[in-house]
Amino acid sequence: MKLYIAEKPSLGRAIAAALPKPHKNLKTHIEVGNGDIVTWCIGHILEQADPEVYQAHYKKWNAEHLPIVPEKWVLKPKSQTRSQLTAIKALVKNASQIIHAGDPDREGQLLVDEVIDYLKVSKTKKQQVQRLLISDLNTPAVKRSLNNLQSNMSFMPLSISALARSRADWLYGINLTRAYTLQGQKSGYNSVLSVGRVQTPILGLVVNRDNEIDNFTPHNYFEVVAHIQYQDENQSNQIFKAKWKPSAACLPHCDDNQRVMNQALANNVAERITNQDALVTELTKQNKKQNAPLPYNLSSLQIDAAKQFSLSAKMVLDLCQSLYERHKLITYPRSDSRYLPTDQLSQVPSIMKHLTSGDEKIAQMARNADMSLKSKAWNNSKVTAHHAIIPTEKSAANINLNQMEKNIYFLICRQYIAQFYSAYQYLHCHLELTISGGIFVVNANEVQQLGWKTLFQSKGKFADSSSKTDEQEQHIPALAVNDVLHCEKGEVLQKETQPPKSFTDATLLAAMTGISRYVTDVEIKKVLKETDGLGTEATRAGIIDLLFNRGFLVREGKAIKSTTVGKTLIKALPDKATTPDMTAQWEATLNDICEQKVNYQSFMQPLLSVLNTMVGQAKQQDFSGLPNVAFKRKTKGKSNRSWGNSKGNSKVSSKAKSNRKATAS
Structure with missing residues (x-):
């Protein structure tokens, strides 16, 4: 049997x-x-x-x-x-x-x-x-x-990696939560101070961002824009704009980002260039193309769903599970891969046929697809135990989806269909003009072919996460070096520096999946890939949700902010516990175990050494800044009960113990 x-x-x-x-x-x-x-x-x-x-x-x-x-x-x-x-x-x-x-x-x-x-x-x-x-x-x-079917022995590295992570989370969460809770109780804080290998650095990211915002001091700066006049093919006067690039002599009047802070200087430049010749000193035009974004993994789907529908990571995961298990409309959702195996190409006609029989918007996209195209998504070398999230060979025509399920299903279908559309093509122009001795620059894109971007247009804007917003789309006439144009006027734009933006569901997930951007240790940064992250596809939503449930984070509209308790906890902990450096390196090592580049012991031994050090450091921490109140946790059928106990060295309540698994993360 x-x-x-x-x-x-x-x-x-x-x-x-x-x-x-x-x-x-x-x-x-x-x-x-x-x-x-x-x-x-x-x-x-x-x-x-x-x-x-x-x-x-x-x-x-x-x-x-x-x-x-x-x-x-x-x-x-x-x-x-x-x-x-x-x-x-x-x-x-x-x-x-x-x-x-x-x-x-x-x-x-x-x-x-x-x-x-x-x-x-x-x-x-x-x-x-x-x-x-x-x-x-x-x-x-x-x-x-x-x-x-395959031999299960071939998948042992996956199992060993998961085992190492499970044990590491237990060791880290159990020991450091006990160490810091006991230290906090000495200062009169009557609650559990949970510390986790992943959750605490995530909290640290939010706290640090909030501190940057709170401590931010804005200042004015000034941009000079030249209005360059030219005649189109109908001999009508047209305008394009070029931005002044301050010279080395002007740098004493600039901030660290070379933005001019001296209004008199900016006004002087604008006056000098008004009604003057503009000499073309440098001109490059390049035909460029951008391929369709890859199909979704869970994190990229959660990020786009947060941007477009304001859905939390946990909500997106739950909706995906419903689409996968209940409706059978999508493939396995907890995937970390954005690629597809080449043998999946044989299923493309069937999938596209089913998509044309459902929602009319999706159906129209599918009907216009060119199934002879093969995007970079089909790559066996980048597919491990699972592939990207895509629609299945089943029609949604007679399935009663709620609106949120429809939204997520639409995103997944559109991303898949985009693989069968041509590249987005545009002409990139870099132009430098010399006006009254000053250099003025234009970087502009001119659309040649929308291609897959036709699927992502919404009210004149692009709704895909790969769109560039730092370059203007304006028409640059046919020019050559040494051509002389006319600067109609110079314009000074007064602007104000802006503080960093608060994290949202989308940007916090993006930070977790591309954690190398937030790692400060140069040596650790070297070993991390751009896609190395904190947590896994399966755990990220739960960890974010956990920080809200514990009262460490709150929502203010779309913004995710840290609470007083969250800030005080991060302030009391050592940097090693609150920054992503150590945890990011651990995650990279766990991936290396999957790929058989390192073994179990090479991960666990350094962890035990770090753990001993951090437990010792806990005894030196000052928690006097924590509020002298205890969190309460609601339980079904029972009154609220403290996670901790009023006596500093007594055992924890049963509810605190039941929270142990979450603490480990």
Whole structure:
């Protein structure tokens, strides 16, 4: 008997639907027609054991116990899903072959691998486990996956990476939360001060941005614009504008960004160039093109959905799960890849046919697509366990989607359809003029062919995240070096420097996925790729949500701001805990484990060294600036209860303990 172990019931039912009938549907599994069985986990049915499982006295929070580092790691069944684990155990015993059907990412890999290990499956049977990778729950796609089983041993690096992350988060969260909470209680702060390997640097990003805004002092600066006159083909006078580039002699009158701060200087330049000749001293024109943006991974989808529909990361993830599991309209949503395998090209005609039978706007886009085009999205070398999020071979015509589901589905379909549109082409012009001894510059783009950008036009503007906004679209006439034009007038524009913008859902997610921009350590920055980030596709939304639930962050319209408690906590913590440098390097190392560039020990050993240092530093921190109040957490059917206990060295409440898993992040 073959036993399929899916990550969750919805995936189990999708697998069974592709297997021989008749089916016998039971509470814990499905028996299919050929005698094979499909069962499922219910997400994580195992979790890291509490500290007191290792040593009973760890139940009481005591600084002398820290750091707590298990010699032999223990997993325990979750109480609410223990009966399902018992059922899987009985089925595993009778199985001749096990098929691992966790979600196609490193967490899904570990989730089922942990169950197989916990149930003490024999070495021989474990080596024979096969891996079933499903990213589309529609029956034809599942059948294709069933015909492409692989050895589960090939995916061990994914599992080891997820295991390292899980244990690192436990060590970091448990030890530092206890260390800083105990120190905070000495100053009278009667609540848990949670510290996490990922959540705390994210909070630090927001706090630092808020501090920059609060401490920002604006100043005026002045731009000089030359209005250059020329005649078009109809001999009508037309104008284009060129911006003054201050010379080296003017730099003493400029700020660090070479913006002129001396109004008299700007006025003088504007007067000098008015009604003067403008000599073309440099001219380059280049035909350029921009290919369609790649299909979405989860983070890029969340960023665009936040910009266009003001949806939080958590809302987008929930909507994607509904589109994937309930409606089966999109492929696996928790993907970190923006590429597609080349064998997926064979499904393009079917997908496009189904798109033409649904929403008319999507249908029109699909009808105008050129399926003979092949974008850079199809690249096997950049696809790992999962590929980009795309529509499935199923029509949405008769499916009742709510408006938010429609919005997300539209974004995913449009991004996919864009792969079959030609490149956006434009003429880029760089022009320099000399007017009364001063240099004036024009950088302008002139559209030659909209191509895929026709899909992204909205009220005359482009709605895609790749649009450039720093260069004007204005017509530059046919010119040559040494041509002489006329400067009709000089104009002085008074502007004011602006503070950094507060984080929004979109920009905070962008910061998390491209964290190298915020890393200050030069050596760490060198080892990071542009796409290295904090957290994973599956965890980022939950971590942001967690910071709101804890009262560390609040929303002010679209802006995400830190609270007094969030600011005070970051101020009290050492830089290593509040900046992304260390965590970003860890994330990069975890990815290297997936790619077999490094091993488990090369990640864990440095972590333990850092942990010892940071626990020692906690005892030196001053938390007197924290407000002398405790957070309250609502519980169903019970009154609010403090996460902490009023006595500094007593054990934490049960509600604080239940929050442990989130703390680790």
